[in-house]
Amino acid sequence: MTYQEALHFLYTATPVFQREGGGAYKPGLETTRALDSYYQHPHTAYRTIHVAGTNGKGSTSHSLASILMAAGYRVGLFTSPHLVDFRERIRVDGEVVSEEFVTRFVAEVGPLVEQHRPSFFELTTLMALVYFREAHVDIAVIEVGMGGRLDSTNIIQPLLSIITGISLDHTQYLGETLTAIAGEKAGIIKAKTPVVIGHAEESEVRQVFVKRAQELCAPITFADEEVVVSTVEPQPHGQLFMLDPSSAVLSTPPRLLSTPTVFFGLQGSVQRLNLRTILSAVHLFPSVGLDVPEEALRVGLQEVALRTGLRGRWEIVERDPLLICDTGHNEEGIRYVTEGLRALGRPLRIIFGMVSDKDITSALSSLPPEATYYFTEASVPRAMPSGELLRLAMECGLRGRAFPTLASALETAQAERERGDVLFVGGSNFLVADLLEYQSTHKL
Known part of the structure; x- marks a missing residue:
């Protein structure tokens, strides 16, 4: 089997939401768990961070991966959809998965496809998890495909869960109200596992997350209470943010930053919200066993696109x-x-x-x-x-x-x-x- 034949199989033997929409949507974890069991639970071989949210989860996932790479970790990154090349979905230290691995995985998984009829996303999720084990990553940042509770990625047990924000999208699958969608996203919250909520202005939405976190004894952090951005100054290759001194990342031990200025190498006004989420998450890293020096944080934020290949964000x-x-x-x-x-x-x-x-x-x-x-x-x-x-x-x-x-x-x-x-x-x-x-x- 050639790489092109492997791609043809992925796109024709499995329903592809990216191309087909609702007809390819397959909620539930049964198929993913069956595939995961066959491959002997590859995600248990390394640590993970789980990222959900209506908007901002791609920028947040790439940024966290860049920061961890700058700190010396070997980092897997699974995101969707891809823009040009299927292999963009699966990266290790910024390098896309090899054609050889994709071809080998597809050739091996053929009988399972016949048996379990997975969707394209279910199959690519397992491809990523298996690849990260084979690549001996220290940690993988896993982006949710859609929703959270019933998303294929929700079989993992992460160190940290992140929900970037909630807005009305995919309402035909996730619900027609913000609270209904929040309930689906809250499905990634795990027992006794810290969760960061990036952007949730509505009190009823915040309460959905608080209730779920309390039920599972999961420490919950709201990014807008941790990081206050005072000013933003656009730069040729990013944005310079000034944080208010009251921000917890500046004032609460362990202090994340020694000065209130932060250069973020991504453009666009939405990155103000994403930066709050990212800094709030990194502030929790020591509590989950991750060591990121301030210099690595700053380098990682500045070089997101360079290190991870992120494209299409302003x-x-x-x-x-x-x-x-x-x-x-x-x-x-x-x-x-x-x-x-x-x-x-x-x-x-x-x-x-x-x-x-x-x-x-x-x-x-x-x-x-x-x-x-x-x-x-x-x-x-x-x-x-x-x-x-x-x-x-x-x-x-x-x-x-x-x-x-x-x-x-x-x-x-x-x-x-x-x-x-x-x-x-x-x-x-x-x-x-x-x-x-x-x-x-x-x-x-």
């Missing part, structure tokens, strides 16, 4: 003319995108596409009406047809045209741009993936 693809992309794909994520775009103070040309199973109207209503739009569709079956997206956008007061592909939309926007205009591509992980693939073969 990524500046080109600087002249300015072209930015971001994977924000729900109402909350797009609100932060709009905030960042408006802060640039320049005319906006936005290439935008979404998948059909999102709350399209709420997302469109969060976009800046002053921009010029090029509505398009990503190259996946779940993509909303650009003509339909344009119709909904016009009802929300947005103006633009529809294009059948990212390439046609981008090329038109580039041809029509004027000096000083900002080009932005977003609305979907898959549209950003199309942009990065296009970039690899075309001059932007």
Whole structure:
């Protein structure tokens, strides 16, 4: 079996949510536990950190992995979805899993697929857990795919659980209220295991987490009570944050930082929330047996993308003319995108596409009406047809045209741009993936 044949098997023999949506969603842990048992529980061979949340879990997972790597640990990282290459999902010390391992695992697992009919995500979760054991990692950062309680990754027993935040997304699977979604995310909280809650402003949502933590005797930390960000200063390759001296990471032993300034190598206004979560988590590291010196923390935060290969988070693809992309794909994520775009103070040309199973109207209503739009569709079956997206956008007061592909939309926007205009591509992980693939073969 070749690597390409292995990928073909993964995409055709198992239901793939990334491409198919709800028809591939398979809640429950029975199949994952059966596969895990067959492979003799690989996740018990190393320590783990579990990261859930509606938005921010990818940036948080990559950042924690980068910090741990800078501290000298050998670190596994499992995230989803990938943008360009399937192997992006599974990394050790920033290096993607080898084609040889993927091919070997798929060849071995064939009979189990026939027996248990796992989903694509169930199978790739086990692939990651097995690979991390084979690679002899010290610790693995495991990102939840969707929800938490019934997610395939929830078979692990982590040192630390993290829930970055709650907003309305995947409501058809997780519930139609914030408290219902919070209940699903709270399913990753484990007995006597510390949990960090990154962003939960609503008292009823906070109470869901508190109740679950109390039931399981799990120490709970709310990041907004631990870290107070006073100011943020954008920099060419990141952001400089000033923390309030009252922040626990500065004032409560063991002190995490000796000075209140923190440089974070990720762009975008949403990183203010993510940084609070990350620092709150690292502040707990000594209590769970992890040693991260201050210098390693600072280096890890500064070099996240370099160390882990993270892409698509307020990524500046080109600087002249300015072209930015971001994977924000729900109402909350797009609100932060709009905030960042408006802060640039320049005319906006936005290439935008979404998948059909999102709350399209709420997302469109969060976009800046002053921009010029090029509505398009990503190259996946779940993509909303650009003509339909344009119709909904016009009802929300947005103006633009529809294009059948990212390439046609981008090329038109580039041809029509004027000096000083900002080009932005977003609305979907898959549209950003199309942009990065296009970039690899075309001059932007």
